[in-house]
Structure formats: structure tokens, C-alpha cells
Amino acid sequence: MSGKNFILHQTTSLQREIQNTKAVECACARFKRDMEMTLEASAREGGTVILRQKKLEPEAYEMEVSEDTVVIYGSNDRSFIYALNELSEKYLGILPFGFWNDQEIKVKPYVKIPCGHYQSEENRIRYRGWFINDEVLISHWTAGVSKEYPWEMVFEALLRCGGNLVIPGTDKNSKIYAPIALDMGLMITHHHAEPLGAEMFLRAYPDLEPSYLKYKDLFEGLWKDAIERQKNEEVIWNIGFRGQGDVPFWENDPAYDTPEKRGNLISSIMQEQYDMIREQIPGAVCCTNLYGEILELYRDGHLQIPEDVIMIWADNGYGKMVSRRQGNHNPRVPALPQKGDKGLQGTYYHVSFYDLQAANHSTMLPNSMEFVEKELNNAMDHGITDLWVINASNIKPHVYPLSFIANLWKKKALTAGEHRKTYIREYYGADCTEDQLTCMEQCISRYPDAMLSFGEREDEHAGEQFYNYVVRDFIYGWMRDGAAAPVEELFWCTGESAFDKQMDWFESKCNATCDKIEQLYHDCAVVKGSELWKDSVLLQTEIHKYCLKGSILFAESFRTYQKKEYKKCFFLLGNAVEAYNAAASAMREREHGKWTGFYANDCLTDVKETAYCLKRLMGYVRNLGDGPDFYKWQREVTYSENDAKVVLITNMENHMTDWELYLAGKNMQG
Secondary structure: OOOOEEEEOOOOEEEEEOOOOHHHHHHHHHHHHHHHHHEOOOOOOOOEEEEEEOOOOOOOEEEEEOOOEEEEEEOOHHHHHHHHHHHHHHHHOOOOOOOOOOOOOOOEOOEEEEOEEEEOOOEOOOEEEEEOOOOOOHHHOOOOOOOOHHHHHHHHHHHHOOOOEEEOOOOHHHHHHHHHHHHOOOEEOOOOOOHHHOOOHHHHOOOOOOOOOOOHHHHHHHHHHHHHHHOOOOEEEEOOOOOOOOOOHHHOOOOOOOHHHHHHHHHHHHHHHHHHHHHHOOOOEEEEEEOOHHHHHHHOOOOOOOOOOEEEEEOOOOOOOEOOOEOOEOOOOEOOOOOOOOOOEEEEEEOOOOOOOOOOOOOOOOOOHHHHHHHHHHHHHOOOOOEEEEEOOOOHHHHHHHHHHHHHOEOOOOOHHHHHHHHHHHHHOOOOOHHHHHHHHHHHHHHHHHOOEOOOOOOOEOOOHHHHHHHHHHHHHHHHHOOOOOOHHHHHHHOOOOHHHHHHHHHHHHHHHHHHHHHHHHHHHHOOOOHHHHHOHHHHHHHHHHHHHHHHHHHHHHHHHHOOOHHHHHHHHHHHHHHHHHHHHHHHHOOOHHHOOOOOOOOOOOHHHHHHHHHHHHHHHHHHHHOOOOOHHHHHHHOOHHHHHOOOOOOOOOOOOHHHHHHHHHHHOO
């Protein structure tokens, strides 16, 4: 068959010699859609693609290509899904993140598939997928189609990446979108705070205290209901017992006041859940999360876990395989099994994290892909190859790291450098010259180096939450008691020091990274013509730039406050407001076409809320410097110098609001 080809036309037919399922139906419809997008309409007959059953390893496929047919052999639904996706990517040119990166589609008359035998490549990871978590952007955005459509595009991208597992949202969303994910061919697992995917106790029983000690039967009833609801679905059952609202259960149940009591209870509950599942589904796969305080209990020998349960080790939210920081508590317990451990091992790994401190939500991971590569390769060396769940958040801001990690779960994985080069050329190549692509590659490589270092360790780089949550914590302390007492919420980063010393620390950290962010932004802005670049790396650098600028102005305002220069403080705070508003506007200005409204519900980092809090602080400072009559500053900024000093009538106009006053006088402040 050497030199001969199967000619794939838009008229090529799909023939199924297998059991018809919703997942295969979706895959075939997707492949036909890809053909219609990429191939010209033609009256010429285009041969046949045949789906045929064969005993192979689960998810594996083989293809026999002749001049007349492409026969795809597979053992289950995902075999055929992955095979059709492979044809789409390799021959039609549809990339895994084509939707999320606005891929420019090139239409061709037809494509040639060389005749021969093909077979799928093995993956290094058995169960691999995403947790669609903190999904506040995609849950309020329709892409101009429907509320469900963005979720379908999430699941499609995951399948195109070779994923097979998803936590389809948080809390209510997970139950709404699980049927779509299942219909498309994905397996389901559960949030670590929602064992078995059960209803949260406080939602089912809002008037009761969520105490297992008091309401054991009610908790068990919820678990039984969850098993009954999902027993006919492809589910990896997450067992465990953490608490309501993603907090430890003992915060609501003080009877469990020692590690021994907590560990004993969790161990007994996990065994009970395991038994309940296995009674209904004998071959069920179970997992449990060693997350946060649960990891510490396990490390200290207080947890007993059934031996064939996959133990999921989590990074700290910044990509380092150690326990996460919670509040001011940061033990950094290593989150890896011992080498040679015979148990089943998995990881819950973040490319996005929400900790109300310094993580990234609207911008990509502030640590390098070389760092991620090192951590995940080390995890695999420790046996973590059974399950990977990647916290993918709202997808669009995190496409680059998601793409890299999906590459890592393949046997023929690219290195971080190789992947970066390939990624840039695949997704940005249509609009850019080779020089521009090289510049982009360098900018993405330098991005982590420009991120603010809030600590000495390699992973302690700040996402955009740092500039927002730290500033809002400072505002709270400042308005609470005039900055007389330290802000305890900031002890995690500043140490237990006085308010002004905390501000010294914050200001020095911001100033240390200012030039690097400015230079990175300048270099990113050099690239012209690529809308995707403006939507992604340039936008994220711009968010950091403006939030950092607002932080520095905020710190400067505090210095003037200390000197009782209240008017100057007021206007510096107004300058900070404008910087944060610029960051918020930058996001909204990149909403075009299907992206209209994407950033509208930025309610977690919530840059606009930082601006609002700063405006409240402006009123507090004005009260100190312009009260109780509130006419002096208005005269000073709106009257001539001579008129301002002659006060026969205090004011001839209505009192200005704080913001009106700021706008009237901001250009006069030196």
C-alpha cells in the first residue's frame, strides 16, 4: 500500500458496526462537524470510516487504512472517541484547545490519510482528567449559545487531550453537568468535600448541626442516596469525610478535639462508605484525598485506608507537592508516597488555586512549566501514575499549563521547552512571523521570573490574588482601628509584626518586582497583530501590571497617612482605584465575539471589589482630613488659590462625592 492514500472528503460517511451509545454518537457528530469546518463541500464520494469492535486494552484503538476505508477497531467507547479525535487533529488540523484559543480554521478540498496500520499510543496515567473548580466565569457565560455549551466545550477539550475523567463542577454544578460529561464519554469522580457525590448535609438539613456524632443515620442516608443515583454510571468513588463548605468537620463538631479522635472517625467512615459501594458495585474503583489537614493525620499514623483505594496526594496550590497553607498554618508536609509503596497512588494538582491569599485564578500559574515538569516527574517516580486530577478552574486563563500537563500523561511526552515551542507555533503561528513567535516563546518563558516572590521557596510566587486579597486585608485593618494593630490575616506572609512593618514588607515586595513586570509587559506588547496573544499572555501580564501599580500606590498612601497628610493620602488612594479599575477594564476589553461576558463574574479575585474597598477607604481618610464640614478640600481643588482662602460662605455648590472630588483634583496633586 506504499504511496497510496485514503481521501477524506466532507462526504466521507461514518458507519458503525458497534453498539450505538450516546458517547459514540457525540464523537461521530463531533467528527462530522470537524469535517464540515475544515473541508470544502464536494460531490465526490469520500469513502467510509467504519467503527468496529475488537478485543483490545480499554481505550486502545487500531486503524486499518486502505484507499476505500478507514476501519477503526476499539474495545470501548473511548477507543473510538480517541481515534476520531486523532483523525481530527492529525489530518483535519483541529487542535485540542482550538475552541479555547480561537483557532483559525483552514479549509481544504480534502485530506490524505496514508494507507497502512496505525495503533494508539499508551498513556503513563490510568485515570487522567480535570476538576472544573471555582468555575465562576464559565458558569455565568454562554459563549453566545447556551448555559450548557461552555461545559460541553470543556469536556470536548478534555477528551481531545486524551483525558477520561472529570469532576464536572463544584457543589450544585457537579450534579447539573455530570450527565453531559457522562454522555460525552467521560468518567466522573467527586470533590474531596463531597464524598460519593452526596448532597451536602447542610443543604439537605439546613436546620441541623452537621455533626456525624449526632446524626450518623442522616449522613449515611445521603451516602446511600448518592450510590443509588450513580450506581449505573462510570464513577470513581471518592470516599472520605472532611466537612461542610470545604473545611474540617471538627470546626463544626468540637467533640473531635484530638488527632486520634479525628483519625479514628474518618477511618471508620471511609471503611463504611467503601463497604456500602462494594455491596452495590463489586468492582467499583475508589479513591480518597490526602488533602490539607487529612494529609497531616495520615502522616502521623491516625488514618487507616482500605488497601485498594487510590490515595490522592495534593500539591499546595502553587504546584509544589507539599501540604497546602491554611490561614497562617503552613507545615509543608511532603505530599508524596514512599518510593516502592505498593498502594494505588494519584494526585490532585492545581494550575489554578483559590486561597484568598496569593494564588492565581484569573491568570496562569506563576511558576514555570519546568518546575511543574520536575514536580510531576518526581510524583511519577514515587508511583503516582494511577490517577491525576488537575484543577482546571475556568479553562481559558490556564490553557497553556493544561496543555503541558496533558502532554505529560502521554508516554512520548515533550519537555517543558519542547512543548512551549510547539504550543506557540500551533496556536499563534497563523498570525505571526517567526521573530514574533520567538518573542512570544521568550515572554512565556520569562513570565514566572517576573512574578512577585512572597517567600524564599521556589514555588512561592504570587498570582493576581496577592495584590487584591492582601490589599483588602490591609484596608480592613486600617479602617478597623486606624492601623493601630497588626492584621492577623497577613501573618502568613508578613510574620507577627506591627501594621506599619507589615506594610513595609508588602511595599518592598511590590517594588522588588515592579521593573520586571513592566519590562515583561513592554516585551509582550511588542507583538502586534495576534488577537489570541492579546487575549492571553498580554492580558494576564496587564492584570499583574495594573494590580501591582495599585498596590504600590496604596502603600505610598499609607506613608502619607502616617504623616497626617490626609489630602495627599486621599488622592493617592484614588490613583490606586484607577489602577485596579484599569486591570478590571483590561479583562472586559478582551471580551469579543463568543467571549462577551466571560470576565463579567470575576467574583473570586474580584479586582473591581478591591477598587470599591479603596473608595471606602478614601471616605475614611476624607473624614479625618476634611470633616466634619467637608467643604475645605472641595474649595482647594475647585477654586483659585485666592478664592479658596476667602471663606465668607463655606460653599456655593453642592458637596462633591468622594469620587467627584478625586476626579476634580487628581491632576493638581504633586
